[in-house]
Amino acid sequence: MSFIKNYIEQQTLNRRSLLLLSAYGLCGMTTAATLGSGVARAAAQNPKIAWSYRDRTNPYWNSIVSGGEAFVRSLGKSTSDLINLINEGSSEKSLSDIKSLLSRYGSEVALAADPNDMPNCRPVVEAVSRAGAYVSTIWNKTDDLHPWDFGDNYVSHMTWSDVGPSEQTARLLFDAMGGKGGVVHLGGIASNNPAIERLEGFKNALKAYPNIEFLAVQAADWDTQKANQVMSGFLTRYGDAIKGVHCASDTMAYGVIEALRAEGIEDMPIVSYDGNPQAVELVTKGKILATVFTNPHWAGGITAALAYYAATGFFKPSAEPKEHREFYGPTTLVTTKDAQVFKTKYIDTNPTYDWKDFWSLGKGQIKYRS
Amino acid sequence: MNQFLAMENFRKWIPLLVLIGLALFFTAVNPNFLSFRNFARIAISASPALMVAVGVTFVILMGSIDLSMEGTVAVCAVLFALMLNALGGSIAGWGWMAIPGTLFVGAILGAINGLIHVQLKIPSFMASLSLGFVGIGLSLLITGGNRIQIEDPIFRSLLTLRIGGFALMSYAALAALLIAWFIQDNTTIGRNFYAIGGGEDLARSSGLNVGKLRITGFVVAGIFFALGAIFAVARLGIAETETGRNFMFVSVTSVVVGGTALRGGSGGVWNTLVGVLIVNVIGNGMVVIGLPDYFQDGVLGLLVIAAVYLSTDRRSLSFVK
Incomplete structure (x- = not known):
């Protein structure tokens, strides 16, 4: 103790x-x-x-x-x-x-x-x-x-900036769905900036996939339990029409996975965001297709x-x-292909950083939408 | 007089009528609502909440209130996961010891709660609310803010194993509800809870040890909170401080919506079952009919007010506090 x-x-x-x-x-x-x-x-x-x-x-x-x-x-x-x-x-x-x-x-x-x-x-x-x-x-x-x-x-x-990476995960998801079928999005607290940007990225990706049907979006407030209940509601509402799930955070993805497991659905394509250790672990197992690591x-x-x-x-x-x-x-996209390598490098141990090297990992100056 | 009795009888059934009305309404908007599989889903989401709400029902029957559930559930969930993993990680081995262990932890927390309320003469509202915060802090201390995963497939069969379409967890919750019903109706303790809630002075002058009974009530509540924690962990496979989140609102709302009076002395665990189902049907139904999420919290609040309005008899209340 x-x-x-x-x-x-x-x-x-x-x-x-x-x-x-x-x-x-x-x-x-x-x-x-x-x-x-x-x-x-x-x-x-x-x-x-x-x-x-x-x-x-x-x-x-x-x-x-x-x-x-x-x-x-x-x-x-x-x-x-x-x-x-x-x-x-x-x-x-x-x-x-x-x-x-x-x-x-x-x-x-x-x-x-x-x-x-x-x-x-x-x-x-x-x-x-x-x-x-x-x-x-x-x-x-x-x-x-x-x-x-x-x-x-x-x-x-x-x-x-979450728009780009969120669009990437959405594309991976749609490809895994074979470019067709219904998809739902579980978002964060609606007024939070990351929630808005992650939904925007998801919608951007939809434009390139005309056969993907956007069924519904619902805020689950970054919360595992709420996401679990929202997902079971979606299952009742759309049933088998749901072929993929886009989550705005890892914590919500855990709730989605459990809601699906309760129904005996084990192979639904799911993508998430944040790159938390548990999510990366799930990516290595293929339970989540991709997540985004923000270090x-x-x-x-x-x-x-x-x-x-x-x-x-x-x-x-x-x-x-x-x-x-x-x-x-x-922002680093973590997919099933590189999750194992990624996990060894960033999750199992933290790399030793040079704390005087301030800007080499940055992704450029912030751009404002006027 | 006869008419009054008839009215009284009718009022008893109002929560159930509200539940049926809600189900019909959601079905009318989206027929998918009225399906066996959806009921199974509602049953799963209601199971942990039912346990917590049944626990607090006993306390409310005495005219006290217990608001420590979020902390107690968090501590029990986290300790359950730690015990299970430390004892080999499987219910099949020594891991089953984690279940009685967790119930014991819940009982201890309830006892502390009751002792503080009775011995220090602190209103139960304040004592339990504060202990709830202590519980949240404690579980944070134990986990360091991290989450503990439970992978044991036998334990998770509470969620994954289906009997007649319903998850094993739902039957377990039902069994616990029957035990609660037995405690309420067929034990001296249960009857005494009503006596205290109906009139504490009377109960005291009839020779009841009110202080001891109150502590017992909090202990029983703590045990049911612990059960709720175990079901909550079974549902998500994760134990963390957040496991306790939102249980205070859901359980107290359920008890009141179900028709148990906050002043104590009337109602019971079956009312609580109906109340929990009402709250969960509303939550599930709003997603099923596709109500935009910015409406949902507001609608939930309004529906709760409506349900309470319908199910309590205000003529019998001299004042409302």
Whole structure:
């Protein structure tokens, strides 16, 4: 049971530091207000590294954190030196935790963050920038907010374009169906950007396959149990007309597979998204045809590394071109053909990354649809 | 008076009529709804929820409430998977020990819940809700946020083995329901739950040890939550913190929609069965008739209000809180 003990120790430390932070925060804010900003700063020698993210019940965020920890270890520190700010899906908590952190350590902060939703990115970035600290964000940012408008303090933003990869998985699915028959799509929470993009990619692929009949789309909220119930509903509604299933995430695909297994259907072509370990395992077995890996481990490490090395002055963000400030993260299609090789390389062990090699895995500058 | 009795008798059957009405409605829109295979699907999705709802029924009959189900189910699911895998990974071997083990865990969690409620005199609403959060935290601690897979084909036959078209799990749930019915109608404990719910002062002055009975109620609820957890794991082959998700809404809604009064003292496990079926028929039916998903949550809420409106007799209520 030593892992529980370690975990408790780690969490107690985190909790304790956060409480202290909040206490300091109150004093800090008053001081900051009286003194005002604009104090000349030297590069931070040893900035505190923090990751702000949603929760630990999800394999995706667990991989993000494992990357952050790998980066912290690469600096010769212990993993408990990574400060975890868990926002539990609340933008308010996300912002107030970050403000406490900033009040405690001032400019000595290198923050990696998913701001939880798009509007929350601006207050987070502004707070960090006012404190003279450094932040790199992933996923959520409004289109009018850009790192280069904040000098060096807003180091970078990374997101993933899901339209293309989702179209690829759809094509693989349609080919496996022999180019004909009915297909259903199980989507994520309808207002989430990845859910919208993954559905769009699926619809793009449909255009090239006139004999594929698009039966229905239904949101299953990234949830295994809900996907399971939605799929059984689909089976009643369409019965044998369903010849393939396109899922917007791995977690939903698990629910679909079980709904089909309950009916004795074992060979329905299914594709999914995210490249979670269990899904990759299922791809090797041929239960899922393909999934898309977004390398959260690397993303978790590199986002923290970008903020850290900007804070130490290792590189100057404002001297970098725009494609180094806003860029797409890597996406890798995992199919039954390469799943085994992929699994050995990325799932069984995490490759050792060079955390100073910031941009080689990126997929180019973010393009906005106006 | 006769008319009043007739009305009372009629009201008892309203939840069932609502269920039949819903089934007819969905069938009218999409005839596929009324098929044996669809009923089997509804039965599978209802089995875990039925166990959890039956558990909370006992507590609600006493006039208390237990909101710890999401945490309890998560802890039980995760511990069940860990025990099963540690004991060889198969129900056929020593793995079967995981089942009584999990029921025991559920009973312990229920006992803690009841003790906190009774001994510390904390309202059951607050005590159980807080313990639910503790449970979610605990299961997160045990799993580190990861999911545990159960591959044992014998255990999974709860889902895959069909008898007369229905999954084995559905029969197991039915058997558990019969046991619950027996506890409710034919044991002293079961009758005493009604006595406490009907009037605690009376029960106390008749010499009942109300505190002890309340704790027993929470223990029984915990055991049924554990059963629900086992079925939920059997349905998906995955145990994780998320396994407990949504059970609070589904189970409490089912109990109320089925006609068991939240103030305690009336209703029972058969009402809960009807309630669980209503909630699951709505969930399944909305997908089957192809209602756009942005409508579904709203419609579910409205249907629940309608069902509760029809199935409770408001004339007998002096006030609503």
